[in-house]
Amino acid sequence: MYDLQALIERCLQGDKLATARLISLIERGDPATPFILERIYPHTGQAYTIGITGPPGAGKSTLLDRLVQKFCSQQYAVGVIAVDPASPFAGGALLGDRIRMKFDRRNQDCFFRSMSAGKAMGGLARATQDVARVLEASGRRIILIETVGVGQSELDVAKATDTVLVVLTPDAGDSIQVMKAGLLEIADVYAINKSDRPGADSLSLALQGMLDRKAMIDAGPSWRPPICPTSAAFGHGVRNLYESLWSHHDHLQKNSMLEERRKSRLKEELLKKIEEELARVVGKDLLCKVEAAGGLDDVWARKVDPLTMARRIVAARFEERADAKNFPGD
Amino acid sequence: MYDLQALIERCLQGDKLATARLISLIERGDPATPFILERIYPHTGQAYTIGITGPPGAGKSTLLDRLVQKFCSQQYAVGVIAVDPASPFAGGALLGDRIRMKFDRRNQDCFFRSMSAGKAMGGLARATQDVARVLEASGRRIILIETVGVGQSELDVAKATDTVLVVLTPDAGDSIQVMKAGLLEIADVYAINKSDRPGADSLSLALQGMLDRKAMIDAGPSWRPPICPTSAAFGHGVRNLYESLWSHHDHLQKNSMLEERRKSRLKEELLKKIEEELARVVGKDLLCKVEAAGGLDDVWARKVDPLTMARRIVAARFEERADAKNFPGD
Numbered sequence: 001m002y003d004l005q006a007l008i009e010r011c012l013q014g015d016k017l018a019t020a021r022l023i024s025l026i027e028r029g030d031p032a033t034p035f036i037l038e039r040i041y042p043h044t045g046q047a048y049t050i051g052i053t054g055p056p057g058a059g060k061s062t063l064l065d066r067l068v069q070k071f072c073s074q075q076y077a078v079g080v081i082a083v084d085p086a087s088p089f090a091g092g093a094l095l096g097d098r099i100r101m102k103f104d105r106r107n108q109d110c111f112f113r114s115m116s117a118g119k120a121m122g123g124l125a126r127a128t129q130d131v132a133r134v135l136e137a138s139g140r141r142i143i144l145i146e147t148v149g150v151g152q153s154e155l156d157v158a159k160a161t162d163t164v165l166v167v168l169t170p171d172a173g174d175s176i177q178v179m180k181a182g183l184l185e186i187a188d189v190y191a192i193n194k195s196d197r198p199g200a201d202s203l204s205l206a207l208q209g210m211l212d213r214k215a216m217i218d219a220g221p222s223w224r225p226p227i228c229p230t231s232a233a234f235g236h237g238v239r240n241l242y243e244s245l246w247s248h249h250d251h252l253q254k255n256s257m258l259e260e261r262r263k264s265r266l267k268e269e270l271l272k273k274i275e276e277e278l279a280r281v282v283g284k285d286l287l288c289k290v291e292a293a294g295g296l297d298d299v300w301a302r303k304v305d306p307l308t309m310a311r312r313i314v315a316a317r318f319e320e321r322a323d324a325k326n327f328p329g330d
Numbered sequence: 331m332y333d334l335q336a337l338i339e340r341c342l343q344g345d346k347l348a349t350a351r352l353i354s355l356i357e358r359g360d361p362a363t364p365f366i367l368e369r370i371y372p373h374t375g376q377a378y379t380i381g382i383t384g385p386p387g388a389g390k391s392t393l394l395d396r397l398v399q400k401f402c403s404q405q406y407a408v409g410v411i412a413v414d415p416a417s418p419f420a421g422g423a424l425l426g427d428r429i430r431m432k433f434d435r436r437n438q439d440c441f442f443r444s445m446s447a448g449k450a451m452g453g454l455a456r457a458t459q460d461v462a463r464v465l466e467a468s469g470r471r472i473i474l475i476e477t478v479g480v481g482q483s484e485l486d487v488a489k490a491t492d493t494v495l496v497v498l499t500p501d502a503g504d505s506i507q508v509m510k511a512g513l514l515e516i517a518d519v520y521a522i523n524k525s526d527r528p529g530a531d532s533l534s535l536a537l538q539g540m541l542d543r544k545a546m547i548d549a550g551p552s553w554r555p556p557i558c559p560t561s562a563a564f565g566h567g568v569r570n571l572y573e574s575l576w577s578h579h580d581h582l583q584k585n586s587m588l589e590e591r592r593k594s595r596l597k598e599e600l601l602k603k604i605e606e607e608l609a610r611v612v613g614k615d616l617l618c619k620v621e622a623a624g625g626l627d628d629v630w631a632r633k634v635d636p637l638t639m640a641r642r643i644v645a646a647r648f649e650e651r652a653d654a655k656n657f658p659g660d
């Protein structure tokens with residue numbers, strides 16, 4: 001354990017190598033993970049996290065690169081987590097590598113980490129969350145999390161941040177897709193990248209229309225997501241985007257929504273962990289009981305369907321249902 | 331409820347419209363879902379399910395189309411579930427539509443259903459499983475489930491079948507990807523589609539090599555996945571592939587592995603349902619308790635990390651740990 005202790009100490013002092021090794025341990029679900037997270041946790045909770053998502057090919061990584069430079073130029077210690085698509089067919093790793101190279105050359109105070117959605121143990125959102133905590137504990141104050149907007153789990157990752165930046169391009173197709181992908185619900189700031197291309201204005205107009213409609217429905221302290229035209233390749237509009245991100249941060253803070261958001265996220269996390277613990281401590285145990293009582297055979301014989309059987313078992317265990325009597329073996 | 335009863339009756343008699351409506355209810359997580367599944371379940375468990383997966387653009391849908399024709403020509407009632415990628419950006423719907431059109435024109439006794447991974451309530455694998463059961467209850471004896479091999483959840487769907495067909499193409503890149511994607515572990519039959527293109531032989535050789543290595547490691551009644559060159563567009567090699575699928579089915583049956591596979595899948599499903607029930611019945615309740623006891627505040631104040639808190643709560647509830655005492659409020 002001593003070595004692990006030392007690793008954690010060095011991570012807390014900002015040692016990049018130690019940080020990287022801790023992250024690797026967590027990523028592969030090492031048994032030491034709970035211990036690591038327990039020690040790390042007290043040093044977390046203050047970093048400003050930004051989720052960046054959007055369709056493949058929107059130029060997210062280039063835009064991310066520009067934003068990182070901006071943050072670094074303002075003396076912020078930046079951490080980046082780029083979630084690669086799960087499938088190797090999608091060539092996600094390549095994406096990661098491309099960014100990493102750039103960073104290592106240019107930014108001294110940016111820690112870049114590429115994660116494969118496929119490898120993530122115990123759910124992508126959770127793994128990303130844990131890695132982000134290690135990064136924060138190692139002294140990162142700004143944490144950027146990039147996910148390709150494919151798949152619910154990727155969107156969940158983006159959602160679990162303070163500010164969600166949705167990157168679109170004129171050629172990424174009409175704004176209907178934004179709604180279909182559920183991006184309209186989570187976007188705090190829009191960037192229309194490659195805005196030098198035709199169709200940028202019509203996309204912007206379509207988005208404005210959607211935001212108008214949304215504004216009519218929504219209640220509460222209203223934040224209208226700004227739409228920032230950018231051209232990451234040439235570095236156009238990046239400064240404006242950078243300021244839009246901060247203004248959303250300030251808006252959250254002014255209305256004490258930052259704390260609300262983080263608290264409710266923490267509450268969700270706690271609930272999920274409780275459920276996982278229940279599964280670990282009680283779940284298998286109940287399965288053995290029901291199997292011993294011939295319950296599995298009944299399901300196999302099509303006498304009872306799995307859900308009904310599951311409800312009986314749990315009800316029998318917690319005496320909360322009348323039909324608990326029907327539980328085989330009771 | 332009467333209407334629902336009637337729907338289920340008509341589904342059991344093979345009515346396609348009723349079947350489609352039941353599936354829609356299940357897909358959108360209608361409250362009637364448990365009731366439907368309970369009534370449907372006794373009529374399931376016999377269908378032969380085949381999972382078809384592989385990289386995008388491998389020509390899976392065309393090959394699937396050919397296989398369906400083959401099955402139908404042998405007087406099998408076929409059901410097809412095509413799982414579209416979660417993201418609208420990926421244009422999954424289009425894929426679904428393309429197949430559907432073909433089917434409606436050509437096959438009278440095929441029921442086609444396209445599902446969006448994004449919409450699937452309560453997990454993709456689970457939703458697909460439920461839909462497959464409805465299809466079987468409506469009289470389908472062969473059920474083909476197509477998923478794009480992107481993302482773990484898609485692979486899980488393919489895995490939850492009797493026979494897994496992995497479709498590759500020479501231009502889909504080297505066989506390393508197969509291993510990276512975890513396809514080597516789940517493939518029962520390989521199809522090298524577009525085998526008229528260059529690289530087909532070298533891909534076949536590479537696969538053979540991987541299978542040789544795997545064969546040296548694996549134990550148990552050994553099935554060596556055949557590698558079938560096909561050219562779906564021209565219908566070449568489809569018959570051979572069709573027979574390879576059946577020979578795997580027969581192999582499973584001969585060695586009573588078909589029953590084993592299905593039983594262990596059912597056991598997994600039961601465990602999952604038990605865990606979901608535990609979460610539903612106990613989880614929220616525990617969260618309220620711990621919140622009332624100020625546990626959430628302690629987590630928020632970084633005094634305890636979420637996992638440790640979760641363990642205390644569950645331990646306190648089930649008195650299985652000494653540190654249960656530390657649980658706030660106890």
